[in-house]
Amino acid sequence: MGNKRKKSEKQQQNGWTADPMAVTWTENYNDVISKYWNKVPYSLGKTLATLAVFIVGVSINGDWVNIFVHVTRQWGYNSRGETANNSTQSNLSEITLESLGLQNFWTFWVYSCLVSYLMYYVLGGFLHWYYYVRQRDNAEEWKCQPKKFMSPELERHEITLGSLTLFMNASISALLACYISNGGYSTVYYDIADYGWLWYFLQWPVIFIYQDYMTYWMHRIYHIPFLYRNFHKLHHKYKQPTAFSVTAIHPVEALHIQLMDILPLFTIPTHWFPFYAVALYTYYHGIIDHSGVNFKAYWWQPWQPDAIFHDNHHQYFHVNFGFNIGYWDKLHGTYRRKDRVYTEDIFYGQGKRIDEVSAEELKADLEERESENPLAYRDNKMEFKLSDTELKAMKGTKK
Ligand SMILES: [Zn+2]
Ligand SMILES: [Zn+2]
Numbered sequence: 001m002g003n004k005r006k007k008s009e010k011q012q013q014n015g016w017t018a019d020p021m022a023v024t025w026t027e028n029y030n031d032v033i034s035k036y037w038n039k040v041p042y043s044l045g046k047t048l049a050t051l052a053v054f055i056v057g058v059s060i061n062g063d064w065v066n067i068f069v070h071v072t073r074q075w076g077y078n079s080r081g082e083t084a085n086n087s088t089q090s091n092l093s094e095i096t097l098e099s100l101g102l103q104n105f106w107t108f109w110v111y112s113c114l115v116s117y118l119m120y121y122v123l124g125g126f127l128h129w130y131y132y133v134r135q136r137d138n139a140e141e142w143k144c145q146p147k148k149f150m151s152p153e154l155e156r157h158e159i160t161l162g163s164l165t166l167f168m169n170a171s172i173s174a175l176l177a178c179y180i181s182n183g184g185y186s187t188v189y190y191d192i193a194d195y196g197w198l199w200y201f202l203q204w205p206v207i208f209i210y211q212d213y214m215t216y217w218m219h220r221i222y223h224i225p226f227l228y229r230n231f232h233k234l235h236h237k238y239k240q241p242t243a244f245s246v247t248a249i250h251p252v253e254a255l256h257i258q259l260m261d262i263l264p265l266f267t268i269p270t271h272w273f274p275f276y277a278v279a280l281y282t283y284y285h286g287i288i289d290h291s292g293v294n295f296k297a298y299w300w301q302p303w304q305p306d307a308i309f310h311d312n313h314h315q316y317f318h319v320n321f322g323f324n325i326g327y328w329d330k331l332h333g334t335y336r337r338k339d340r341v342y343t344e345d346i347f348y349g350q351g352k353r354i355d356e357v358s359a360e361e362l363k364a365d366l367e368e369r370e371s372e373n374p375l376a377y378r379d380n381k382m383e384f385k386l387s388d389t390e391l392k393a394m395k396g397t398k399k
Helices: 002-013 030-037 042-080 105-133 136-141 152-181 196-221 225-230 232-237 243-247 251-261 272-290 307-316 327-331 359-370 388-396
Strands: none
Touching: 030 105, 042 105, 042 152, 042 272, 105 152, 105 243, 152 232, 152 243, 152 251, 196 251, 196 272, 196 327, 225 232, 243 272, 272 307
16 A cells, blocks of 8 residues: 555656546556566566557558458368359349448448457557556656656547547458458459469568558658648647557548558559568557657568657657658658757758757757657667767858
């Protein structure tokens, strides 16, 4: 009991009190969960947390329904030598779900939404508890921006918006899965022999690079002033993003991205497995990159930026537009630079030179840099920290 009181006093001192509207249920039950969690060995706990992140990523958008469909179709194809259901041409005289090739749509839809939401809340809630509640007092050990937390209002905003967009994406996924499962038009294939092993392996990088480069440009385009103010700004309300931020984007933008992402399913011979493996990878990193936690890429992902890369995008706005390949920003000069100042009002990804900004802008920028966590960077060294000598030299270049 004494321990419990001490803890909440500590939380009070840190300016944080449990919110009765509870950002998630986890805050109210923190002590109970902690009691049990502390009995779990550390390494197992870490594995569970990673697994939770992965499952949230995988379940978002209801893509698991698509995967299920493709698995069953693959199985059906191999055992019978033909796809499972090809009877879409019947009953064209009246417009029904069957005639549209959408037989059993509601079943797809209910499952797609149900599982997406269950995962979003239960596992998103778990992650929130694991880091933001349980380890709130030592944020400097894990958080990209340890001194700053989103307000409960903003967290509720992102969960509401995230849920709405999730509803839309899950519905579209259900539609797509149902349509393909009923034998509707697509360029998806199931037998590797149809296009050979070379194309099978080539597809992995082709799909990954297509989607990532396309998303880079879409994202960059959504950062031009008109589109930014009317659509994308919504996602940038979250200066310290969390796992729930990943789907908290304007529905128009979310739809746009989803439609571009599924293009290969209708244009090039696409084996379902690489397509969804890449999709899962992308979702997984969407969660990681928005979590606000200092996750770093593994040795086998030399193309992948650390989580701080997209966290920087939320902290500094018009810079670092890429997602899973850091190279695009380097190629197009939109990668964050140490000698530039970035704010929400400086558009187009180049920032402003230090000798071009006002004293206030520079002061605000230096404070932002101070609030970052060196542990989120490679070698635990804040890559963008300016020494006094560097700062003097940069100001000195003023003409
Ligand atoms: Zn953005
Ligand atoms: Zn984002």
